[in-house]
Amino acid sequence: xxxxxxxxxEVPIDGMHCASCAINIENSLNKLxxxxxxxxxxxxxxxxxxxxxxxxxxxxxxxxxEDLGFSIPKDEITLKIAGMHCANCVSSxxxxxxxxxxxxxxxxxxxxxxxxxxYDKKLISHDEMGKAIxxxxxxxxxxxxxxxxxxxxxxxxxxxxxxxxxxxxxxVFSGILMFVMYYDFHFFYLSMSEISLLIAIIPFIYVSYPxxxxxxxxxxxxxxxxxxxxxxxxxxxxxxxxxxxxxIILNSxxxxxxxxxxxxxxxxxxxxLETRAKNQTSTSIKQLIGLQPKSATLLIENNKNNETxxxxxxNKEKIIxxxxxxxxxxxxxxxxxxxxxxxxxxxxxxxxxxxxxIDGNSYVEEAMITGEPIxxxxxxxxxxxxxxxxxxxxxxIKAIHIGKETILSQIIDLVEKAQSSRPPVQxxxxxxxxxxxxxxxxxxxASFLLWYFVEKTTLLFALTTLxxxxxxxxxxxxxxxxxxAVTVGIxxxxxxxxxxxxxxxxxxxxxxxxxxxxxxxTITEGNPEVVDVIIFDDIKNNTETKSDExxxxxxxxxxQFGMTENDFIQMIAxxxxxxxxxxxxxxxxxxEELSIDLIKISDFENVTGKGLKGxxxxxxxxxxxxxxxxxxxxxxxxxxxxxxxxxxxxxxxxKQSKTAIFxxxxxSIKGIITLMDKVRPNSKATIEQLKRMGIFTLxxxxxxxxxxxxxxxxxxxxxxxxxxxPNEKLEKVVEIQNTDKKGKVLFVGDGINxxxxxxxxxxxIALGSGTDIAMESGDVVLMEGNLENVVASIQFSNKVMxxxxxxxxxxxxxxxxxxxxxxxxxxxxxGIIFRPEFAGLAMALSSVTVITLSLTLKxxxxxxxxxxxxxxxx
Numbered sequence: 001x002x003x004x005x006x007x008x009x010e011v012p013i014d015g016m017h018c019a020s021c022a023i024n025i026e027n028s029l030n031k032l033x034x035x036x037x038x039x040x041x042x043x044x045x046x047x048x049x050x051x052x053x054x055x056x057x058x059x060x061x062x063x064x065x066e067d068l069g070f071s072i073p074k075d076e077i078t079l080k081i082a083g084m085h086c087a088n089c090v091s092s093x094x095x096x097x098x099x100x101x102x103x104x105x106x107x108x109x110x111x112x113x114x115x116x117x118x119y120d121k122k123l124i125s126h127d128e129m130g131k132a133i134x135x136x137x138x139x140x141x142x143x144x145x146x147x148x149x150x151x152x153x154x155x156x157x158x159x160x161x162x163x164x165x166x167x168x169x170x171x172v173f174s175g176i177l178m179f180v181m182y183y184d185f186h187f188f189y190l191s192m193s194e195i196s197l198l199i200a201i202i203p204f205i206y207v208s209y210p211x212x213x214x215x216x217x218x219x220x221x222x223x224x225x226x227x228x229x230x231x232x233x234x235x236x237x238x239x240x241x242x243x244x245x246x247x248i249i250l251n252s253x254x255x256x257x258x259x260x261x262x263x264x265x266x267x268x269x270x271x272x273l274e275t276r277a278k279n280q281t282s283t284s285i286k287q288l289i290g291l292q293p294k295s296a297t298l299l300i301e302n303n304k305n306n307e308t309x310x311x312x313x314x315n316k317e318k319i320i321x322x323x324x325x326x327x328x329x330x331x332x333x334x335x336x337x338x339x340x341x342x343x344x345x346x347x348x349x350x351x352x353x354x355x356x357x358i359d360g361n362s363y364v365e366e367a368m369i370t371g372e373p374i375x376x377x378x379x380x381x382x383x384x385x386x387x388x389x390x391x392x393x394x395x396x397i398k399a400i401h402i403g404k405e406t407i408l409s410q411i412i413d414l415v416e417k418a419q420s421s422r423p424p425v426q427x428x429x430x431x432x433x434x435x436x437x438x439x440x441x442x443x444x445x446a447s448f449l450l451w452y453f454v455e456k457t458t459l460l461f462a463l464t465t466l467x468x469x470x471x472x473x474x475x476x477x478x479x480x481x482x483x484x485a486v487t488v489g490i491x492x493x494x495x496x497x498x499x500x501x502x503x504x505x506x507x508x509x510x511x512x513x514x515x516x517x518x519x520x521x522t523i524t525e526g527n528p529e530v531v532d533v534i535i536f537d538d539i540k541n542n543t544e545t546k547s548d549e550x551x552x553x554x555x556x557x558x559x560q561f562g563m564t565e566n567d568f569i570q571m572i573a574x575x576x577x578x579x580x581x582x583x584x585x586x587x588x589x590x591x592e593e594l595s596i597d598l599i600k601i602s603d604f605e606n607v608t609g610k611g612l613k614g615x616x617x618x619x620x621x622x623x624x625x626x627x628x629x630x631x632x633x634x635x636x637x638x639x640x641x642x643x644x645x646x647x648x649x650x651x652x653x654x655k656q657s658k659t660a661i662f663x664x665x666x667x668s669i670k671g672i673i674t675l676m677d678k679v680r681p682n683s684k685a686t687i688e689q690l691k692r693m694g695i696f697t698l699x700x701x702x703x704x705x706x707x708x709x710x711x712x713x714x715x716x717x718x719x720x721x722x723x724x725x726p727n728e729k730l731e732k733v734v735e736i737q738n739t740d741k742k743g744k745v746l747f748v749g750d751g752i753n754x755x756x757x758x759x760x761x762x763x764x765i766a767l768g769s770g771t772d773i774a775m776e777s778g779d780v781v782l783m784e785g786n787l788e789n790v791v792a793s794i795q796f797s798n799k800v801m802x803x804x805x806x807x808x809x810x811x812x813x814x815x816x817x818x819x820x821x822x823x824x825x826x827x828x829x830x831g832i833i834f835r836p837e838f839a840g841l842a843m844a845l846s847s848v849t850v851i852t853l854s855l856t857l858k859x860x861x862x863x864x865x866x867x868x869x870x871x872x873x874x
Contacts, residue, residue, distance in 0.1 A: 006036065009123065011047045011061065013040070015070040028064050032056050058101055058123060074104050077126065078144035078416060079115045081108070081133055082155075083214065085271065087433040087479025088225035089138070096136045100124055109420045111278050111483040114144060116420040137214075137221040144416075156279060163272040166207045170265025173203035174837075177258035193245040193252050200241075200257040208234050208264035224437050226476060233470035234264050237836060240463055253460055256467075262837040263471060270844020274476075277851035281484050283858065284491025285419070288412050291387030295333055296352035299342040299396065302326035320344065322359050322396055337402050345395045350387060354401035354408075357382045362393030369407060369497070369783060407783075414501060414781070415494050419487040423503035423801065426482040429808055436475040440819070444469040447823035461824075464833060468822035472839035477814060477846040481807035484854035489800030492857055496865070497768070497783035498793045505779040506804075508762050509797030513743030514736055515690050515790070516757075518729070519701035519708065521750040522767060522787070523715060524677040526582050530590040531658055533565050534649060535671040536642055566596055568671055572663045574599040575612050575623045583659060584612075586675055607631075609702050609725035611661070622664035625704065626650060627723070634664055642669055657710035659703055682788045683715045689791045689864055691716070695746075700724045700732055726753035733757045748790055765790055788864050795862040803857055807850045814846045 016022060022040040025047060029038040034055025040047045049061060062072050084090060090108045093115060097106035102123025108115045117129060130140035177196055179185070184192050215231025218224070237256035244254030302319060320327050322342075329344060334352055337343070342358065345351055351364065361379035366388045375391055378384055384397055386406040403409065444466050452462035482503075490500050500506065517523050573591035576584035577598055591598065601614040601621075610631065611624015622632060626647070629635055635643045646662070646669045653660040658674040687697050699720040701708045708722035721732060729749075737745050737760075747754070747761035758764030758777040766778030767785040782789040822839050826832040 006050050007053050008048065008050050009058070009061075011049060011065070011120075012073055013045055013047055013065060013070050014073055016040075016042055016045055018042075021070070024068060025065060025070065028068055029061065032060060032064060035061070053101065058120070059104070062104065074118045075121045076417075077117050077119065077129075078420075079117060079126070079129060079133065080141035080144050080152075081113050081115060082139035082141055084108070084110055084113055084138060085214070086110075086226045086476040087430070088223065088437065088475065090479060091430070091433070092136050092221075092223045092225070093133055093138060096132045097129060100129065100132055103129070107420050107422070109483050109487070110479050111281050111487045112416075112419060114416075114420065116417060135221070137217040137223065156275075160272065160275060163268055163275065166210075166268050167265055167272060169203050170207040170261050170268065173199060174258045174262040174265060177261065181255060181258060191245075191252070193241075193255055196255060196257045197242065197245050200238075200261060204238060204257070204261050204264070207261055207268060208238075211264060211267055226437070226474070229437060229440065229470050229473065230267055233467045233836065233840075234260055234267075236463065236467050236470070237263060250459070254463070256836070259467075259835070259837050263467075263840040266837060266840035266844050267471070269841075270847060273844065273848045274480075274851060277848060277855060278480075278484065280855055280858075281487045281851065282419075282491065284488075284494055285412065285415055288387075288408065288415065288494065291350065291408060293334055293350040293352050293387075295331055296337055297344040297346075297349075298330045298332045298337070299327040299344055300330055302328050335403070337399055339399055339402060341399045343397050343399060345384075345390045345397060347390055347392050347394070349390050351384045351390060351395075351397070353386050353397070353399040354406045355384055355397040355399045357384060357395055358398050359396040360394045362395050363391040364395075365389040365391055369411070411494065411499060411783070414499050415490060418490045418499070418501050418503070419483075421486070421501075421503035422482060423486070423507040423804065425507055425801070425804060425808070426503070429478045429481060429811070432812075433475045433478055436473070436478070440469065440473040443473075443819060443823060451824060461833070464836065465822065465824045467836040468834045468839040469819060471836055472818050472822040472834065472843050473815060474811075474843045474846045476843075477811035477850045478808065480847055480850050480854075481811050482804050484851050485800055485803045485807055485857065488854050488857040489796060489803070489860075492860055493793065493796045496789065496792060496796075496862070497786070498789050498796060499768075499781040499783065500793065500797065501779050501781070505763055506797045506800050508744050509746075509794045510801055511744040512695055512746045512763060512794065514696045514698065514740055515746045515748065516698045516700060516733065516736070516761070517717070518747075518749035518754050518757075519699055519703060519711060520582055520677060522748055523683050523699060523711060523717075524679050526677065526750065528583055528586040528659065528675040528677040530586060530673060531676050532653070532674040533568060533671065534653075534673070535563055535565065535568055536646060536669055563670060566594065568663065568673070569594065570596045570599060571616065571621065571665060571670075572623050572661070572673055574601055574616070575604070575614050575621055577601075578604045578614070579606060579612060582677075583661070583675055587661075587673065608727065609723075616665070619666040620664075621666075623661060625661065629662055629664065629669075632664075634662075634667070634669065637667060638669055646672070651706075654704045654706040655710075657707050657714075659707060679711065679714055680787050682786065685864075686787045686791055687716045689788070691718070693791070693794070698736070700729055702726065727756075729754065730756040730760055733760045737762070746790075746794075748787075750785070765793065788868065791864045792862040795864065796860075799860055799862075800857065803854060807853055810853070811846065811850055814842075814849075818842055 013025065019042060022042045025040050026038045029035050029047070029049060034052040035049060036052070037050035038047060051061070065072055081093065084093070087110065090110050093108045094106050097103050097115060097117060102120045104118040104120070106115055106117045126143055133140040177199055180192060180196055180199065185195060186192055187195055211227060211234060212231050214227035218227050237260035240250060240254045241256045241260065244250040244252050299320065320329060327342065337353055343352060343355070347362070357378050357380050359380060361377065363375035364378045364384060365375045366385065369385050369388055378395060384395070385408065387408040447469055448462045448466040451457045451465055452459060486503055486506065493500055520526055569591050573588050573596065576587045578601060599616055601616060603615045605613040607613060607624065607628055610628035611622060614621050622628060622634070635647070649672060650660050653672065653674050658676050660672050660674050662672055663670045690697055697718045699708065699712050699717045701720065701722055702724055703722060705722040708720045712720040724732065733745060733747055744762035746763045746765060747757050748765045749758055750767040755777040758766055763780065764778040765780045765782065768781050768783035780793045782793070822834045824833060
């Protein structure tokens, strides 16, 4: 019988398809030390595990499952924290959270004072995470989504005011003390040092209390951070003065009262400036959050039997008529909106939800969502998005997505997660910070011992170097170098509708040398239109071509070949109606325009990359490209003349960059329908810019060779690969990655079949006008689907990485230059000593300098955007 306390957990697992998957997981988990029993349920996709937490951790169990190729879904939460000042604080909290059973990964952002935690809510609660944070010595403010932004602003203002008051008191009394000490002021029987003590004691406690409290708190929780260093420096200065005042060990020459207060004041000034600057780095995310309206106008059907009509509530007295139906208006909170609610949006109001326009028309400003400054006209059937601003007309909309499901909420969530991520370059700073403080302590003590015992200087001089080294050293600048630049840069990119999902993408973008583009919906607009309907004469072996203009004028006219154009479109649209492909949608849309009723299809089959199959009236129907007809042997079984004419016409049409689709009914080729997709207006300019950046461009398409060549030539693509099946896109990306070992591969796409390639590429860029699954797979999402933003995203990434490297350089340079000076390096040569109060000022300015450099990104405009602005002005 086992003598340990067993625990049982239930772990959800994604990716299991068969019994062998379950058996594989069970066998692997049972091999882990500490796991006594495993039962995997394929139906519920869960594993019930009995284990000894002292022998095996949840992370070990998760890793074992993931190493087999399966995934374990995790919940994510953002926690708000107060009291972090440096990279060591970040490291302490991350260690505490990552040790918790049920926490998969915790990433702490010093700039935003938040922790992004991936966890299993069945194993750990928010309160337990909060307790771990508080046990580390910091203040846990709660879950980000559950805290009020107004209370955050009040807390920020209160904190600034408190710091400013301490700074003012500190500098005023430092000035008084300098006056007293300079003129050797005496009063009755009190010496100058005693008067200085009386003046200094209360201001010193008031100004330095937050720093000393944080320092002792860190010591209690066994953390060696900068608060400990500052506390040591401040207390050494004050205690030395105290001992000198009463001639205990030291004499009256050890007067550091003004230094102690001024040092604390400079440290407080640094934190004051740092707090203000860090608050400015999150301006973009605050603007996004500010787009969310607090209330909305609900429309309630004016039913006399409805209880709402009997209410005397003044909010329900207004009546509005929509499509001959009367509705009552009612003001409600945004949280009370339900899906399918009808909402009234007046000029100047913010759209409260993602929805569809039911009535009215108006221009809507969508700049903060899409990055496009031009307002878009919205009318019945058009989609609108939460947070956008209605300009000049009244709209009635139906709620489709509410709360966390809106595009705006998803953008906010994505940007916040991205701002919490770290590019790999941060690892260098993290490694330095890990050893920074112990190294500084060694240098400070060594400088004291060297000057006092080896160089035989005064104790006053040796103490001065000790204090100066303790306070001038600053890992804070190193800790802020990356997160401030990432926060500002990603926020600025979001203003242009460019959502960069993680820090690694920022770094990888600078090494891209191959950019692969999907054609349909990426290089082209993705809205193909029917151009020609060609019906073959199966009696006279002839053809007739009818353009859209002719068809619209006489659509019901019988062709002399036995099949009308309406019959042809009805048949092909009926089959295409079962597909979601853009070409299929265009053909079905054409049938709707012509008011053609569709026919029920049986035995539908999608032949990937080639076309569709089915039956009508027990007769086979095929709709697809030449490859499908070859595969089905249609050209061999069909009349020779018809086959020849069909292939000749097919080649002729594809040379014109048209997509040609055959219709085969009852084993006979009935005709061809052609479609064309317009090239995006900025595709050519985008490709040109990428070439100037030294990036090779490639286009993948399922279209025929001639169409692919024409599109590639029209936009200047370096190379193209035609007739690529959807499942082959991934293979092509892998092939190019294997060939190009040094550089990185970027893939741009918008469809479901692009998702695997987007995930495989070193950087996947998904167009926001595409499918949700494509956007989830991409590392970057372009909200407007504006192709020039592919270039802009690379330019943004390069700019942010340049700023991060500059920040890290200055952070290193500051410490490398000033620490030796504080230790007295210049004294033997120039007689220069770095006084502690000025060391404190230098320390404060180092962090502020790094943040200020990062803030310059708020004004950054990508060169391609500047070029477009210049062209539009000219």
